[in-house]
Amino acid sequence: MKSRINKHKILVVEDDIHIRSNLVEFLLMNEFEVDSVNNGIEGLAHFGSFNPDLIICDIMMPEMDGFTFLDELQRKFPLSLTIFIFLTAANSQADQRKGMNLGADDYIIKPFIFSELLQTIEKKFEKNATKIKGLEKVSEKLINHTYFTPYQEFNTCLSDILTGSQLLLEEANTKLLNFETRSIPEVINKSAIRLSRAINNFILYNELLSKKYHPSLEEIPASFIANTFVHVATNYNRASDLVLSVDGSFLTTDRFLLKRVLEELAENAFKYSRQGETIALDIFLLPEGAKIEIAYPNHKKFNSEKLKNAAPYEQFSSDNQLIDGLGLGLYLSKVIMEILLGKLVLIDTNQDSLKFQIYFSNNI
Numbered sequence: 387m388k389s390r391i392n393k394h395k396i397l398v399v400e401d402d403i404h405i406r407s408n409l410v411e412f413l414l415m416n417e418f419e420v421d422s423v424n425n426g427i428e429g430l431a432h433f434g435s436f437n438p439d440l441i442i443c444d445i446m447m448p449e450m451d452g453f454t455f456l457d458e459l460q461r462k463f464p465l466s467l468t469i470f471i472f473l474t475a476a477n478s479q480a481d482q483r484k485g486m487n488l489g490a491d492d493y494i495i496k497p498f499i500f501s502e503l504l505q506t507i508e509k510k511f512e513k514n515a516t517k518i519k520g521l522e523k524v525s526e527k528l529i530n531h532t533y534f535t536p537y538q539e540f541n542t543c544l545s546d547i548l549t550g551s552q553l554l555l556e557e558a559n560t561k562l563l564n565f566e567t568r569s570i571p572e573v574i575n576k577s578a579i580r581l582s583r584a585i586n587n588f589i590l591y592n593e594l595l596s597k598k599y600h601p602s603l604e605e606i607p608a609s610f611i612a613n614t615f616v617h618v619a620t621n622y623n624r625a626s627d628l629v630l631s632v633d634g635s636f637l638t639t640d641r642f643l644l645k646r647v648l649e650e651l652a653e654n655a656f657k658y659s660r661q662g663e664t665i666a667l668d669i670f671l672l673p674e675g676a677k678i679e680i681a682y683p684n685h686k687k688f689n690s691e692k693l694k695n696a697a698p699y700e701q702f703s704s705d706n707q708l709i710d711g712l713g714l715g716l717y718l719s720k721v722i723m724e725i726l727l728g729k730l731v732l733i734d735t736n737q738d739s740l741k742f743q744i745y746f747s748n749n750i
């Protein structure tokens with residue numbers, strides 16, 4: 387038996403309880419980290435939180451069969467590198483062709499020998515490791531050579547759109563245009579702001595990946611933190627919904643990176659809450675450390691598990707509906723806080739409200 391320092395995670399999707407329990411026991415004996423479910427619906431529910439490296443899946447199952455499960459998995463997680471192996475009693479070439487066309491990596495026919503299953507799993511992991519190394523090399527070349535110029539060009543065009551739409555909005559205010567006419571520049575302006583944020587997140591993400599950004603420390607006054615939130619609140623016409631509390635005068639960190647985290651949290655707070663609802667911002671900048679808290683109603687059922695699993699280009703969902711956005715902003719915020727030797731956490735003991743906390747010390 388091989389000793390695995392970094393355990394691979396395997397999800398078993400099988401409705402036969404005896405086969406499932408035997409598989410789980412065998413895989414655990416071989417030092418894999420294992421989770422198991424009864425059908426494809428449960429598999430989809432577990433996939434995001436467990437994030438398996440490999441899936442062993444039966445075909446004929448109640449509620450959702452293996453083919454539908456794989457098809458849904460490919461649709462919801464198109465960038466996943468998870469290995470997928472079908473386990474089936476049907477030795478049909480048509481079934482095998484269908485599974486491979488859907489994206490399965492292999493087929494194992496029941497009954498099977500456990501040692502042969504283990505050999506197949508090991509070979510798939512070796513092949514996948516080679517594929518991932520190749521992708522990492524390609525990604526590194528792209529980051530170093532092709533990302534920045536086009537993004538800067540996009541930002542130049544967006545700057546003109548933002549300026550133009552803002553001028554149109556100001557003119558609409560002076561001429562008292564009707565709602566339909568005024569809504570056109572408003573939609574353009576809001577869309578441009580959202581696109582600008584996404585592009586700048588791409589730029590920063592690649593700069594952090596390539597280690598091209600080097601933080602610089604300076605004293606950041608409490609007013610800088612408060613004004614960042616006030617600016618976002620004003621953009622949403624909700625300045626009266628923001629309730630501020632300040633204790634202390636300044637903290638020492640990188641101004642640019644801190645602002646990116648604050649803007650991300652402020653945008654989410656106002657975007658996912660409603661007009662008239664309170665957004666509470668509490669700032670504690672004390673000699674032993676700093677803590678910034680942002681609290682607001684939790685309409686999207688966001689929780690600490692989703693924050694933990696935040697990853698680039700992976701959208702969050704609520705009631706089986708995807709939430710707008712690329713999932714990059716919160717992931718970047720987590721990475722930035724690690725770079726700044728701080729921490730971003732979510733307190734979700736009350737399911738009706740969210741409280742994000744930024745720490746710059748373990749003393750608070």
